[in-house]
Amino acid sequence: MSDKAFIFDMDGVIIDSEHIHAVTKVQAVRSFGVDVSEADLDLRSYVGRSAKSFFSDMIAKYPELGDDWEVLAKRKHELYQRILREDAGLKPIAGIPELLARLKAKGYRIGLGSSSVMANIQLVLNRFGIMDYFDAIAAGSEVEHAKPEPDVYLLAARRLGVATENCTVIEDAGAGVMAAKAAGMRCIAIRNPNSGAQDLSRADMIIDSYEEIVL
Structure with a gap:
C-alpha cells in the first residue's frame, strides 16, 4: 500500500456540474x-x-420556505440526480480518466472528499465508469462541519490510511482550498471558469489542465 494519496473534490473537479447545482437549487426553492x-x-x-449551508441561509432569507433545510435539500438532490441519470451528454472533465489511470499506475492511493451526499457521489462515479479507481470516499453528509472546515478531507485521509502530510487535494473552489490547507494537506487548484471567480491563492499550485500534473 502506498504511503501517498491524491484526494479529489467532485463538483468542478471531476464533473463540470456547477450549472446543474445552480439550476436545481433555483428549482428546489421555487x-x-x-x-x-x-x-x-x-x-x-x-x-x-x-x-446545509445553502438551504439554512435560504430559510433565514425566505421564512416561507419553512424551518427544515433537509426537506429542501432532499428536493434539490432529487432534481440533481434526475439530470445525472437522463442527460446523455454528461462527461467527466477533460483529463480526469487519464489522470486517475496515471495515479493508479504509479501506486498512489486515491480518495474523494466532496461536500455532496453519498448518493450523488456514487451516481457520478458510476455514471463515468471511474468508481473502481477510488480507494475511499468521504461525503459532506458524513461530517459535522462542511468546507472550508477540514472535516471531509480528514475523514478521507483516515479511510485511505494515509497521513495528512502525504495527501494532495485537487480542488476548484476557494472553500475547498481552505479545507485542504486546514487539514495539513498539499493542494492543487484547477481553474474552472464555470466555478466563478474563486480565490485559489492559498493553493500550492494552480493549473488550467490536468496534463500539468507531473507525477
Missing part, C-alpha cells in the same frame, strides 16, 4: 413557492459548500 432567480440566491458564494 417548488416551495418562492419565486427567485439565480442572481437572487448569490449562488457563486456557495460553490464548494454544503447543501
